[in-house]
Amino acid sequence: MPRAKPRKPYDFRRIHDRRSSDLPRNAEVAAVEVDDPLALEPGDKIVALRSVRNDPLGRLHSHRQIDEAQYQGGRAFQNDWEKAERGPRAVDPTREYVDGGQMREPITEGQRKAVLRLNRAERELGADGSALVHDVLIKGMTMQQVGQRRGLRSQRWNDYFARRFRECLDRLAQIYGFATPHPVAVKNLPR
Numbered sequence: 001m002p003r004a005k006p007r008k009p010y011d012f013r014r015i016h017d018r019r020s021s022d023l024p025r026n027a028e029v030a031a032v033e034v035d036d037p038l039a040l041e042p043g044d045k046i047v048a049l050r051s052v053r054n055d056p057l058g059r060l061h062s063h064r065q066i067d068e069a070q071y072q073g074g075r076a077f078q079n080d081w082e083k084a085e086r087g088p089r090a091v092d093p094t095r096e097y098v099d100g101g102q103m104r105e106p107i108t109e110g111q112r113k114a115v116l117r118l119n120r121a122e123r124e125l126g127a128d129g130s131a132l133v134h135d136v137l138i139k140g141m142t143m144q145q146v147g148q149r150r151g152l153r154s155q156r157w158n159d160y161f162a163r164r165f166r167e168c169l170d171r172l173a174q175i176y177g178f179a180t181p182h183p184v185a186v187k188n189l190p191r
Contacts, residue, residue, distance in 0.1 A: 030062030073173030083114035
């Protein structure tokens with residue numbers, strides 16, 4: 001007759017282990033610390049996995065190539081772009097069918113403010129900086145793809161675009177209020 005296996009003591013630490021152990025084949029993820037939605041105490045944090053596969057801003061932040069203010073400024077720009085965008089909309093089956101054309105939905109106050117912030121950002125970044133930010137944050141291009149689009153394929157240009165993009169993120173962080181401008185060092189002023 002086979003012997004019964006001895007029972008292992010119950011491990012209370014494994015109760016709240018909600019981490020995924022299996023990932024898709026081509027997954028590119030980074031560990032981030034977020035607020036615990038099931039926490040008993042407010043402010044508790046858990047480690048979650050964030051996909052950085054199609055997110056250049058998230059990849060730069062997870063590899064510590066940009067700081068938190070630059071990351072938040074880029075996310076605010078993306079958020080404003082999504083609010084301001086007025087593309088094709090899905091058909092709403094709950095609305096009454098009317099023969100003929102449809103009236104456009106009115107522009108909301110949030111959309112108007114988002115457009116004003118985007119216009120200010122575009123003015124302060126300039127034409128080149130605005131195009132670079134749009135390519136990376138909205139279209140999701142890498143620095144190599146940005147250089148290829150402009151016909152500049154060397155590593156030196158990729159480094160230049162990366163440096164210029166970080167400068168633009170600094171400016172976006174200032175525009176959206178996540179950072180303050182650097183004080184200018186004043187030397188040898190007449191008294």
